[in-house]
Amino acid sequence: MNYRAVLNILGALLISIALAMSLPLAFSLYYQEGDAGDFLVSMIITMVVGLLLVLFNRHHTELRTREGFAIVVLSWTFAAAFGALPFVFSGAIPSYTDAFFETMSGFSTTGASILTDIEALPHGLLFWRSLTHWLGGMGIIVLSLAILPFLGVGGMQLFKAEVPGPAPDKLSPRIKETAKILYGVYVLITALETVLLMAGGLSLFDALCHTFGTVATGGFSTKNASIAHFDSLYVESVIMVFMVLAGTNFALHYRFLSKQWGVYTSDREFRFYFRILLFCILLVTGMLFLINKLELGESVRAAAFQVISITTTTGYATADFEQWSTAGQLMMLLLMFVGGCAGSTGGSIKIVRIMLIFKHGLNELQKLLHPNAFLPIRLGGRIVSPEVMTNILAFFVIYMGIFTVGSLVMAMMGLDIITATSSVAATLGNIGPGLATIGPTDNYAHIPLFGKWLLSFFMLLGRLELYTVIVLITPAFWKK
């Protein structure tokens, strides 16, 4: 392991984070709520540590896969560790554990909160909290479409299989070029949603914060009641549309903007994603209309928003789904295992994996009837290699394994079964709210100390597609 190279890059990351803190600082100075000094101190500490790391670890060797894994995992960890400082210094979140949880929840675009009264926070801190989502989302798109493929994990591998036509690397193959293009798309979508939300009556501050939470599929709101606060069909509609976009492969957006108009409808994963959303919205609407006896319009509205919010792993709430029937609640719990498309900011298992796992199951049944036939699994006309299929199935198994063991450990802390299981599902899948005592109107404040660290780890694990983190804690990784 080339430690110097790793530390050098982490130093650069810390410098960027220190610079990013100047944005909330601006809001602090504008609103004058006494948190500007705390931001300054946090910025200076982060900047100094960053500069020291960069200066004392100058190194110009090629990075290998091992360093890649270490950099990715430590980037998110360092970001959360230093990003937590303003919360602690300001006294808004006195416990460092809580502050780390909240910041990891931000950078991992989870949206799980330990805050009991969000609106009590000064504007600067609220802006920083939402900005961690946006930065994390930006990181994840680049990671999944440009960096992870180099490390042989998930993302691009699957994505490539889905690019129709003869040019699978129309996106610039070099990481920097790819990153630039994706940043452009991300910023454009952000700008668009901000403008549309402001048109709906939101202040620039609220519009920006909620846009950050949407495009990163994060879920932090500046309001205690989340999106229900605005009670506006327009605002909900805008957020719904952008949640769907945020859960879509960003490479598709780029290609759409490059005037390949039919790119969405020809993409297998997007079509499956769209169908899952539609099917689940219909199902939940039916439940709300028939079991909970809501009006039809109300049922559609609540079902559409919650299904999209949970499936894309955003976690915004317009309805307290704990008031729904048990079937409705279970549906929400199950949707936590779906997630967005590969190459989106959404987390969890992801649509393309769910789709291929589904196809694989059907395939095995066919083999029973035709034991000697050659029955490959296809995706958009191409054959999915057994290696990719094996990797996806292992991902599913490991995901369920972590969910299982994690739930057991959380239960050992004395939490009830629903809280224990949904806390792991909601953090591992980067959703945010769970069920029972961590439902959409509750928060994670009451989770025991060790539980908060464990759930923070699950956020990281889920966000980085499991493998990236697990590999790092494998003894074989550290062998010469």
Next chain:
Amino acid sequence: MNYRAVLNILGALLISIALAMSLPLAFSLYYQEGDAGDFLVSMIITMVVGLLLVLFNRHHTELRTREGFAIVVLSWTFAAAFGALPFVFSGAIPSYTDAFFETMSGFSTTGASILTDIEALPHGLLFWRSLTHWLGGMGIIVLSLAILPFLGVGGMQLFKAEVPGPAPDKLSPRIKETAKILYGVYVLITALETVLLMAGGLSLFDALCHTFGTVATGGFSTKNASIAHFDSLYVESVIMVFMVLAGTNFALHYRFLSKQWGVYTSDREFRFYFRILLFCILLVTGMLFLINKLELGESVRAAAFQVISITTTTGYATADFEQWSTAGQLMMLLLMFVGGCAGSTGGSIKIVRIMLIFKHGLNELQKLLHPNAFLPIRLGGRIVSPEVMTNILAFFVIYMGIFTVGSLVMAMMGLDIITATSSVAATLGNIGPGLATIGPTDNYAHIPLFGKWLLSFFMLLGRLELYTVIVLITPAFWKK
């Protein structure tokens, strides 16, 4: 599809079931509790239908795979449909739905009951109820070790890979021979446990009934309090040992009786099975001792019995595990997804699959570090073919899929989440008791009508290794 051949064999099955009813009839005549006439009527109906099917469908063609699937699935269905008659005619279980549920639970060796007062039933009916377990268990051993391999499903395929040495078919390859050998082992184990239980003070009746429930990993008791009724460490110990034996591959027992003494310790699946049991007993003992503050001896005793009972999918109870901590309860729920060894009477996912899925996960992680290395999955020195691995992973995925959709449908009937999910886990895995309103001290009486039929179907589905049943409801199966 050769319908005549299928109906002919089903007729023979019904004749056997009618003959089997003579055993409980003997108890009815001895105890004189007024149910003898009901047994006679049931026997006559079953016998007549059986004879008609045999006589009007004389046919001597070779059976193909398709007929094999149909025979297996319809055998269990017919057995439950006609086996339910004595319960209905006697008025002990007036609703046919309830009686079918109870009988399917018997033949599938599940042990889930709709009875609120078991001890109120006459001896004859109680004996029949337990006997359905024993017959079902006998059927399943032959099915998994002799018939399913012919159909290309689960059992032998896996088992073969595990036979050490150069003679993978030491068990006679012909179904009839294999069946005879296995019946012999099954009867021997049954006789042994009956004698040991009688030595512990149980009447012949109680000893036989509880032996049937043990060796078939069923779980029906003749007592409302299940095994807790006897409050005897000796009885519990005997039952524990035989539950472990019943959850072991019966081919191993045969080979042990053929003086291959080291056969258990050299079998990979058995070793993994033993380790899982030991690990979980230790874990649950720790939970009971530390969280529930039970005495150490009491903790070990309760933990050992419940872990073995649930893991082997028996479902006998000595403790109301709903009084345990949530972690203890969740542990029980998770163990419902493990199950016995392949070729045992145990249900659920099964040890060999869990073991290979686990190895597969580790393997994928190794591949990340050594992307170009050839890393096959081994079981006892042999390489597991990718086809077998693919089949096992698909099994896991389909199992979880059915569990998921099933839980959702049960929740739609208004059940709480824990009851809904555990009812599916407990029937699909052929365990018996679940959690919440269907816990070890409760029963399934309150489940809505449609729910009882659906859970009966899940018992069948789980018992026949999913594929056997699913293939039958695939449109492609019925195409010419």
